[in-house]
Amino acid sequence: MLAYVVRRLWQFVPTMIGVVLLVFFLFSWVGGDPAYLLAGKVSNPEQIENIRRQLGVDQPYTAQLWIFVKQIASGDFGASWSTNEKVSEILATRLGPSLTVLVPLLVISTILAMAAAMLVAYVRASITDRAIMIGCTVGQSISILVYIIVSQYVLAYQFGWFPVQGWGNDFSENLLRYSVLPVIVGVIVSLAPDVRLYRSFFLEEMHQDYVRTARAKGLSETRVMWVHVLRNAAIPIVTNVMIQLPGLLVGAFLIERFFSIPGIGREVILAVERSDFPVLKAVTVYVAIATMIVNLVADLLYKAIDPRVELE
Amino acid sequence: MSAQAAAFAAGAHAGSRGLWMLAWLRFCRDRVGLVSLIVVAAYFAVVAASGMGWIADEWSKEVGVSYAPPGAMGPDASSAAPAGAAPQARAEVAQDDSGIADPIAGEIAEIRKGLAGISPSETRAATLPFGGDKWGRDVLQKAVKGTQTSVLVGLAAALLAAFLGTLFGAQAGYHGGWVDDFFNWFYSVFTSIPYLLLILAIAAVLNQKGTGTVILILGLTGWTGIFRLVRAEYMKHKVREYVRAADVIGASDARRMFAHILPNVSHVVLVQLSLHVVLFIKSEVVLSFLGFGVGVDTVSWGSMLNEAQNELILGKWWQLAAATAAMAVLVTAFSLLTDALRDALDPRIK
Numbered sequence: 001m002l003a004y005v006v007r008r009l010w011q012f013v014p015t016m017i018g019v020v021l022l023v024f025f026l027f028s029w030v031g032g033d034p035a036y037l038l039a040g041k042v043s044n045p046e047q048i049e050n051i052r053r054q055l056g057v058d059q060p061y062t063a064q065l066w067i068f069v070k071q072i073a074s075g076d077f078g079a080s081w082s083t084n085e086k087v088s089e090i091l092a093t094r095l096g097p098s099l100t101v102l103v104p105l106l107v108i109s110t111i112l113a114m115a116a117a118m119l120v121a122y123v124r125a126s127i128t129d130r131a132i133m134i135g136c137t138v139g140q141s142i143s144i145l146v147y148i149i150v151s152q153y154v155l156a157y158q159f160g161w162f163p164v165q166g167w168g169n170d171f172s173e174n175l176l177r178y179s180v181l182p183v184i185v186g187v188i189v190s191l192a193p194d195v196r197l198y199r200s201f202f203l204e205e206m207h208q209d210y211v212r213t214a215r216a217k218g219l220s221e222t223r224v225m226w227v228h229v230l231r232n233a234a235i236p237i238v239t240n241v242m243i244q245l246p247g248l249l250v251g252a253f254l255i256e257r258f259f260s261i262p263g264i265g266r267e268v269i270l271a272v273e274r275s276d277f278p279v280l281k282a283v284t285v286y287v288a289i290a291t292m293i294v295n296l297v298a299d300l301l302y303k304a305i306d307p308r309v310e311l312e
Numbered sequence: 313m314s315a316q317a318a319a320f321a322a323g324a325h326a327g328s329r330g331l332w333m334l335a336w337l338r339f340c341r342d343r344v345g346l347v348s349l350i351v352v353a354a355y356f357a358v359v360a361a362s363g364m365g366w367i368a369d370e371w372s373k374e375v376g377v378s379y380a381p382p383g384a385m386g387p388d389a390s391s392a393a394p395a396g397a398a399p400q401a402r403a404e405v406a407q408d409d410s411g412i413a414d415p416i417a418g419e420i421a422e423i424r425k426g427l428a429g430i431s432p433s434e435t436r437a438a439t440l441p442f443g444g445d446k447w448g449r450d451v452l453q454k455a456v457k458g459t460q461t462s463v464l465v466g467l468a469a470a471l472l473a474a475f476l477g478t479l480f481g482a483q484a485g486y487h488g489g490w491v492d493d494f495f496n497w498f499y500s501v502f503t504s505i506p507y508l509l510l511i512l513a514i515a516a517v518l519n520q521k522g523t524g525t526v527i528l529i530l531g532l533t534g535w536t537g538i539f540r541l542v543r544a545e546y547m548k549h550k551v552r553e554y555v556r557a558a559d560v561i562g563a564s565d566a567r568r569m570f571a572h573i574l575p576n577v578s579h580v581v582l583v584q585l586s587l588h589v590v591l592f593i594k595s596e597v598v599l600s601f602l603g604f605g606v607g608v609d610t611v612s613w614g615s616m617l618n619e620a621q622n623e624l625i626l627g628k629w630w631q632l633a634a635a636t637a638a639m640a641v642l643v644t645a646f647s648l649l650t651d652a653l654r655d656a657l658d659p660r661i662k
Contacts, residue, residue: 015497015504018497019504022501026513027513030517137644137648141647143617145598145601146632146636149632153625247506250508251506253508269512271516272515275516275519277516280513284513287506287509288505291504291505
């Protein structure tokens with residue numbers, strides 16, 4: 001077990017080097033000299049000169065790469081080009097709002113999707129199954145933008161059930177007042193693809209021998225489904241949810257943008273709009289690290305839930 | 313693609329039915345698949361016609377009054393006087409300049425004077441078949457033009473991604489060894505950064521809009537899934553007898569890879585291609601909506617949704633409805649077509 005973890009961590013090294021090289025190539029080589037980018041945005045020439053010196057633009061690429069590596073190691077990506085706020089500060093303060101929306105969203109959508117998937121898998125090939133599957137396909141084909149625009153307009157603007165957008169300073173107010181509609185929209189959007197995927201997991205389990213054995217020894221259908229099948233189908237579902245997590249942090253950017261939630265995703269969009277490279281570089285590198293760690297944890301969890309799994 | 317065509321032709325002419333012929337026969341039995349194929353084909357016909365300039369060529373012409381309602385609803389009472397509404401729209405455009413002196417204002421005025429003779433604002437229609445936007449452009453024509461942009465971007469990006477994924481996957485799976493290690497490393501680097509973040513980061517550094525840019529961004533980042541599948545297929549096929557036989561008669565590595573193995577794995581690529589078209593159309597819509605996608609002189613579903621967002625507050629729902637419906641129908645049909653293709657080409661998988 002320990003040997004496995006150490007080996008996996010060791011495998012992070014080449015991937016991490018690749019990520020650093022890719023990010024460096026994108027932002028320093030493709031992105032070019034920040035002086036051109038910032039010419040219209042930062043009025044103070046001294047500040048631009050300062051940024052260029054920090055990045056080592058006038059030095060060879062190897063020296064610039066070394067500066068970037070040192071930035072990653074120290075976690076100090078300098079200050080944002082547009083707001084002059086420290087990047088580490090930006091990320092630390094934006095993580096909370098993102099998680100306030102994401103954690104309830106993930107929990108509710110996973111539970112609902114599992115319940116719905118189990119139901120349609122149980123009545124597979126029936127009218128209910130077909131209707132829900134067609135509904136999922138159609139629901140998936142409508143852009144997430146439409147869900148957000150319409151629900152914000154109808155539920156918040158016209159009916160006034162929720163605040164149209166906003167964010168407060170109080171955690172419980174944020175969670176119970178401002179996050180409700182974003183979470184509802186997020187659940188609606190993720191339900192269709194999740195139900196389709198989880199249904200296939202359930203179907204795979206329901207054909208197994210142990211299900212027939214459980215039925216043969218006279219267990220009730222509820223017990224077969226909720227205890228035997230659910231436990232086994234939960235294994236790929238848990239992994240799937242875990243792996244989604246880092247991507248969701250950024251993926252929820254549309255929801256954060258529409259509802260003015262000061263989270264990581266909205267910060268990424270703002271950074272792209274303002275060509276604020278330090279923020280983007282930091283987010284990309286950290287999210288890549290988080291992705292690798294979460295993948296490892298997901299594999300370990302897989303082993304913990306299902307002892308048959310061999311970690312190689 | 314030519315390899316596929318060759319395989320198809322060979323299958324059709326041989327005494328026994330080939331892979332593609334059998335797949336086609338299986339596909340014909342799938343009614344949902346056939347209907348979705350017809351819908352997708354109809355969309356492609358519209359895109360082709362619009363690309364040739366036969367329809368929706370004059371989408372940017374301001375033919376109706378500002379926010380002309382759909383024909384079925386009858387003219388809007390508040391903007392019943394078309395002559396009055398048109399200058400108002402012009403005034404709104406002028407306001408966008410926010411005090412900066414327009415350097416070509418004189419030329420524009422002259423052009424407008426010239427245009428006034430041809431299309432006086434009095435002839436603007438009070439209603440349009442599916443309504444008009446802020447500048448009185450026909451939403452139906454915009455939707456057709458937007459379909460053209462979005463479908464072409466999705467298709468071109470998917471072709472690029474499929475090309476890269478197949479090329480990399482073939483090299484990695486066929487050669488194995490350090491080539492495989494290298495491409496796997498490349499793959500793990502690309503997949504450790506979430507897809508959307510990578511797209512946004514590239515959009516930020518390229519810092520230029522345009523259809524070509526969007527195709528490049530989506531295609532260069534989207535090859536990973538196809539790579540994984542094609543690599544696995546090549547690893548499976550390279551030890552098969554027909555490939556060894558090709559080796560014995562002296563076929564080169566490249567010939568074995570692309571003339572012998574590729575036709576046998578091309579069904580995997582085809583299904584993935586179809587899957588990625590849908591994925592990229594969705595991504596393009598989001599990118600264009602955020603303003604990182606197609607240029608301002610191009611209309612796409614994403615830019616239509618962006619305009620529709622503000623229009624909805626004014627109660628002008630038709631542009632939102634048009635873009636949503638156009639996209640939902642195509643994406644649903646394409647997804648069902650993908651499922652049918654997979655069932656037909658790979659009957660072992662349920």
